[in-house]
Amino acid sequence: RARPSRGRRHLLLPGLHALNDRVGWISEGALAYLCRRLTVPPAEAYGVATFSPLFSVRPRPATVLRVCTDLVCTAAGASDLCTAVEERLGGGVHVERSPCLGLCERAPAALVTKAGDPVRTAVSAPATVEGAVLAASAPDSAPEEPPAETAVPQTGQDGLVLLSRVGAVDPSSLDDYRAHGGYTALRRAFALGPAGVAREVADSGPVGQGGAVFPTGRVWQAAASRPDHPPYLVCNAGESAPGAFRDRVLMEGDPFALVEAMTIAAYAIGAHRGFLCLRDEFPRATSRMRHAVEQARTRGLLGDDVLGRGYAFDIEIRRGAGAYVCGEETALFNSIEGHRGEPRCQPLSPAEQGLFGGPTAVHDVETLVGVLPALTLGAPAYTATATERSIRPQLFCVSGSVERPGVYELPSGATPAELLSAAGVRENLRAVLLGGATGGFVRPDELDVPFAFEGRAGSGVVMAFDDTVPLPRLLLRIAEFFRDESCGRCVPCRVGTVRQEEALRRIVERTGAAAADDIALLRDVGRAMRDASMCGLGQNAWNAVESAVDRLGVYG
Numbered sequence: 001r002a003r004p005s006r007g008r009r010h011l012l013l014p015g016l017h018a019l020n021d022r023v024g025w026i027s028e029g030a031l032a033y034l035c036r037r038l039t040v041p042p043a044e045a046y047g048v049a050t051f052s053p054l055f056s057v058r059p060r061p062a063t064v065l066r067v068c069t070d071l072v073c074t075a076a077g078a079s080d081l082c083t084a085v086e087e088r089l090g091g092g093v094h095v096e097r098s099p100c101l102g103l104c105e106r107a108p109a110a111l112v113t114k115a116g117d118p119v120r121t122a123v124s125a126p127a128t129v130e131g132a133v134l135a136a137s138a139p140d141s142a143p144e145e146p147p148a149e150t151a152v153p154q155t156g157q158d159g160l161v162l163l164s165r166v167g168a169v170d171p172s173s174l175d176d177y178r179a180h181g182g183y184t185a186l187r188r189a190f191a192l193g194p195a196g197v198a199r200e201v202a203d204s205g206p207v208g209q210g211g212a213v214f215p216t217g218r219v220w221q222a223a224a225s226r227p228d229h230p231p232y233l234v235c236n237a238g239e240s241a242p243g244a245f246r247d248r249v250l251m252e253g254d255p256f257a258l259v260e261a262m263t264i265a266a267y268a269i270g271a272h273r274g275f276l277c278l279r280d281e282f283p284r285a286t287s288r289m290r291h292a293v294e295q296a297r298t299r300g301l302l303g304d305d306v307l308g309r310g311y312a313f314d315i316e317i318r319r320g321a322g323a324y325v326c327g328e329e330t331a332l333f334n335s336i337e338g339h340r341g342e343p344r345c346q347p348l349s350p351a352e353q354g355l356f357g358g359p360t361a362v363h364d365v366e367t368l369v370g371v372l373p374a375l376t377l378g379a380p381a382y383t384a385t386a387t388e389r390s391i392r393p394q395l396f397c398v399s400g401s402v403e404r405p406g407v408y409e410l411p412s413g414a415t416p417a418e419l420l421s422a423a424g425v426r427e428n429l430r431a432v433l434l435g436g437a438t439g440g441f442v443r444p445d446e447l448d449v450p451f452a453f454e455g456r457a458g459s460g461v462v463m464a465f466d467d468t469v470p471l472p473r474l475l476l477r478i479a480e481f482f483r484d485e486s487c488g489r490c491v492p493c494r495v496g497t498v499r500q501e502e503a504l505r506r507i508v509e510r511t512g513a514a515a516a517d518d519i520a521l522l523r524d525v526g527r528a529m530r531d532a533s534m535c536g537l538g539q540n541a542w543n544a545v546e547s548a549v550d551r552l553g554v555y556g
């Protein structure tokens with residue numbers, strides 16, 4: 001259940017980060033000290049520290065090399081890379097097989113973190129044994145990370161709306177952002193007033209892009225209708241679904257747009273405090289957002305008197321700690337409040353009862369940034385651009401067996417075939433995973449069905465796999481991901497994800513052929529998880545495997 005804000009417990013996660021950053025792990029003494037300062041019971045703080053994969057409560061080397069072994073990186077040879085790097089590096093560097101690092105356009109990807117210097121991380125792109133060893137041995141001399149705009153392939157995409165400024169503006173310059181139309185939408189918002197903004201956005205029709213597809217303006221109207229509690233705004237930028245990296249690209253390439261969009265959303269609901277929750281695996285996005293927030297404060301665009309209109313709003317940046325389930329909104333609230341990031345069992349929507357028990361609007365980056373053109377153009381002009389086929393622009397993250405992996409902006413009525421054609425799909429295409437690990441596989445002859453918001457690619461993740469990729473091994477990796485990420489709170493998911501992985505491992509060890517009883521078991525377990533799990537993680541953990549069995553006949 002939602003808990004009211006009390007004491008300093010909400011500082012627990014930042015405190016754990018500070019300890020972990022210092023020496024690379026959290027000692028018992030350091031944890032006890034933090035608990036005394038924040039008056040948090042040590043057992044509960046230990047529970048939070050051990051729930052979060054990026055923290056360690058055991059000694060480990062100061063330098064950690066994370067090699068992504070998720071779907072696209074595995075298909076690109078990440079497991080062999082990881083083994084070779086472990087042999088070369090010895091014990092001075094902690095090498096970790098990591099879930100998706102959100103660098104799928106550069107697969108295989110790796111990330112280096114050095115304790116005592118958390119800001120400076122190095123990514124080799126794409127990772128090679130030599131590059132990873134060099135980055136881990138001497139992070140300062142590691143190859144420069146490619147700019148964000150390289151994730152937006154130049155394929156003659158005209159009329160970009162969401163990506164229009166990525167690569168065109170200097171992401172460190174507020175003046176440049178303003179020269180490209182920045183802060184026009186906020187000025188219009190102040191002219192409309194809070195209720196007018198919510199109405200305009202509701203009429204324009206932007207909907208949640210994190211998979212929820214709920215109308216953004218209606219969320220604001222609901223959150224603003226509870227004046228008895230202070231409302232909050234939360235930007236869920238913890239994009240950790242395998243294959244998702246559009247929020248990273250937006251934050252790295254157009255950070256001021258997010259600051260402006262958060263200010264507008266907060267104004268509409270009457271919030272004076274916003275939380276921007278970022279993946280810790282996105283060091284460049286984090287530093288650019290920090291810089292943008294500081295610049296906005298300095299120039300009177302955040303703080304006690306935004307734009308001289310007497311409205312107070314500020315943004316607190318929160319680093320995540322690697323738990324995928326914290327993408328679930330109530331789990332994210334728990335994490336911000338200083339509890340384990342487990343989903344809550346609550347009948348009310350976050351707009352009625354969310355963070356610290358107050359009404360809360362929670363949106364991902366793409367949803368918020370999508371509000372800016374809607375407000376700048378106004379509802380009539382914005383909706384006039386929509387046609388039956390092109391409802392509104394949507395971002396797609398394309399990775400895997402394509403020539404130009406990256407983030408593409410297309411009308412939501414486009415088809416996977418059009419998207420993959422723009423990305424340069426290879427001829428020997430075997431399968432396409434729409435919607436990421438929680439989505440479903442389709443065959444190459446099924447790519448002409450348009451994307452729809454309610455459809456199979458709700459998260460905008462599209463992964464292509466050619467016939468060189470061993471699909472049974474890939475399905476096992478999906479099962480490992482869900483087993484790892486299950487928070488363990490409810491039985492169908494906690495036990496089901498383990499049983500699913502065991503069955504798929506048996507199949508892989510039998511050279512990919514499945515016995516009939518394994519398939520029957522997978523179906524039983526899958527149905528139980530879908531019907532009885534508490535949150536979307538467990539409910540969707542069987543989707544990809546089911547589609548591979550039924551549509552691709554992968555074990556046939």
Ligand code: SF4
Nearest residue numbers: 488489490493535538
């Ligand atoms: Fe936790 Fe899985 Fe249950 Fe969600 S479905 S609450 S992740 S155990």
